Amino acid sequence: MEHRALVRLAAPAVAALIALTAGCTGGTVQGRPGASGLRDPYFPKAGNGGYQVDHYALDLDYDPADGRLDGTAVITARAEQGLSSFNLDLSGLTVESVTVQGEPARHNRAGNELTVRPAADLKKGEVFRVEVDYGGKPKAIVDADSSKEGWITTPGGAVGVGEPVGSMAWFPGNHHPSDKATYDITLTVPHGYEAVSNGELRSRTETGDGRTEFAWHNPEPMASYLATAVVGPYKVTTAKTPSGVPVYNAVSPGEAAASAGALARLPEIVDWGSGRFGPYPFGTTGAIVLPKGTLTYALETQTRPVFSGAPAEEDLVVHELAHQWFGDSVSPKSWKDMWLNEGFATYAEWLWAEDHGGVGAQKRFEAFLAGDTSVDDDADSDWDAFPPAAPPGPEHISGNPVYYRGAMVLHRIRQEVGDAKFFDLLRGWAVDHRHGNASTAEFTAYAEKRTGHDLKKVWDVWLYGEGRPR
Numbered sequence: 001m002e003h004r005a006l007v008r009l010a011a012p013a014v015a016a017l018i019a020l021t022a023g024c025t026g027g028t029v030q031g032r033p034g035a036s037g038l039r040d041p042y043f044p045k046a047g048n049g050g051y052q053v054d055h056y057a058l059d060l061d062y063d064p065a066d067g068r069l070d071g072t073a074v075i076t077a078r079a080e081q082g083l084s085s086f087n088l089d090l091s092g093l094t095v096e097s098v099t100v101q102g103e104p105a106r107h108n109r110a111g112n113e114l115t116v117r118p119a120a121d122l123k124k125g126e127v128f129r130v131e132v133d134y135g136g137k138p139k140a141i142v143d144a145d146s147s148k149e150g151w152i153t154t155p156g157g158a159v160g161v162g163e164p165v166g167s168m169a170w171f172p173g174n175h176h177p178s179d180k181a182t183y184d185i186t187l188t189v190p191h192g193y194e195a196v197s198n199g200e201l202r203s204r205t206e207t208g209d210g211r212t213e214f215a216w217h218n219p220e221p222m223a224s225y226l227a228t229a230v231v232g233p234y235k236v237t238t239a240k241t242p243s244g245v246p247v248y249n250a251v252s253p254g255e256a257a258a259s260a261g262a263l264a265r266l267p268e269i270v271d272w273g274s275g276r277f278g279p280y281p282f283g284t285t286g287a288i289v290l291p292k293g294t295l296t297y298a299l300e301t302q303t304r305p306v307f308s309g310a311p312a313e314e315d316l317v318v319h320e321l322a323h324q325w326f327g328d329s330v331s332p333k334s335w336k337d338m339w340l341n342e343g344f345a346t347y348a349e350w351l352w353a354e355d356h357g358g359v360g361a362q363k364r365f366e367a368f369l370a371g372d373t374s375v376d377d378d379a380d381s382d383w384d385a386f387p388p389a390a391p392p393g394p395e396h397i398s399g400n401p402v403y404y405r406g407a408m409v410l411h412r413i414r415q416e417v418g419d420a421k422f423f424d425l426l427r428g429w430a431v432d433h434r435h436g437n438a439s440t441a442e443f444t445a446y447a448e449k450r451t452g453h454d455l456k457k458v459w460d461v462w463l464y465g466e467g468r469p470r
């Protein structure tokens with residue numbers, strides 16, 4: 001293209017020519033904007049198109065006294081198309097500056113979308129580094145089902161949790177489970193506080209200005225909703241599971257006595273999971289017990305689930321640890337696939353009971369069908385209200401049918417194929433999709449292939465069918 005020729009053209013014609021050139025290789029303008037959402041069926045604006053993140057390095061400075069967070073996020077990503085601009089998801093907080101490849105980049109905010117316009121377009125396949133400096137008082141996000149996530153303050157501290165869309169309240173990112181990345185989360189807090197996150201504590205350093213820096217390293221891929229940051233007065237204990245996985249527990253002092261029983265079983269539960277579902281997928285494990293009432297749920301944050309107050313029974317510890325295989329290592333492709341998390345984690349509780357002299361899966365299955373859900377403390381009569389693979393809206397992705405009817409889908413498979421093939425399927429699924437993402441369609445195809453059974457009826461009636469299955 002002869003650029004000199006352009007001067008004689010009228011402005012609209014110039015714009016048209018530039019648009020034409022944009023698609024061509026060798027032109028000066030190569031990129032187009034990345035999509036502002038991944039069109040998830042339940043959260044269409046979650047995540048962003050045009051790139052995939054490899055790594056997040058989050059440097060977060062938090063002061064419990066005034067609730068202020070000052071953060072630097074260094075995101076290493078790969079362009080999947082030529083990009084003239086791309087989006088990150090961020091809710092609240094003030095963006096102070098953004099650079100791409102070390103060069104200042106223009107940026108603007110609209111709702112939960114931060115649009116970044118690099119000085120030069122990014123080429124398809126290019127690995128690029130984005131640095132966002134930001135800060136403010138992060139807030140809680142009220143979820144579609146009216147539960148809270150995001151950033152929640154606790155007496156003398158705070159916790160960041162993300163399922164499903166809360167992580168954008170405390171760091172900018174590609175916040176959809178389909179884009180997994182590795183993380184280094186460094187938390188700097190006033191001296192005397194503990195700061196806990198995912199993975200391995202690489203270092204704990206007194207900075208000399210009255211603060212302590214905790215560097216957490218999470219080398220396995222993680223969906224951003226599984227990231228956590230916890231600050232406060234916690235009691236830390238460390239141990240090893242019998243097979244040698246390092247355990248790091250942080251317990252709110254007021255909950256220490258009540259947590260002791262359930263946490264004492266944690267090492268054994270992790271190793272039991274390895275026996276049932278294949279090797280534990282991460283390098284570290286543990287638990288974080290928040291002050292009672294911080295959240296209305298426990299969450300399977302990667303390597304180190306959070307509990308809101310002491311876990312009432314070991315069942316809940318089993319549930320959150322089973323998620324490490326199902327949800328954390330094998331993550332859903334979209335929020336529609338939640339039953340692959342919750343159905344499996346619930347079924348793991350039933351299996352744990354079965355293996356430890358409790359009420360087993362067959363009994364529970366029969367009792368549920370007979371209208372008696374008292375065999376499972378948390379279950380409710382609405383376990384059959386909708387098909388687990390098709391929740392009727394975003395407020396239902398953590399609804400009872402996703403958990404209980406989801407678990408019953410697995411039990412129906414077991415009834416069809418027998419124990420040997422069923423347990424081979426559970427393990428095969430976790431091993432073959434380790435550290436990846438999977439959809440419901442991939443599971444149903446895999447189950448039929450692995451077991452050699454036609455399971456269409458189970459899918460039609462139990463997974464997708466309306467009304468009470470029978």
Ligand code: ARG
Pocket residue numbers: 143145147148163164297298299300319320342398
């Ligand atoms: N995934 C969590 C658990 O099973 C529950 C999260 C509930 N979140 C919600 N928004 N209702 O263990």
Ligand code: ZN
Pocket residue numbers: 319323341342345
């Ligand atoms: Zn769960």
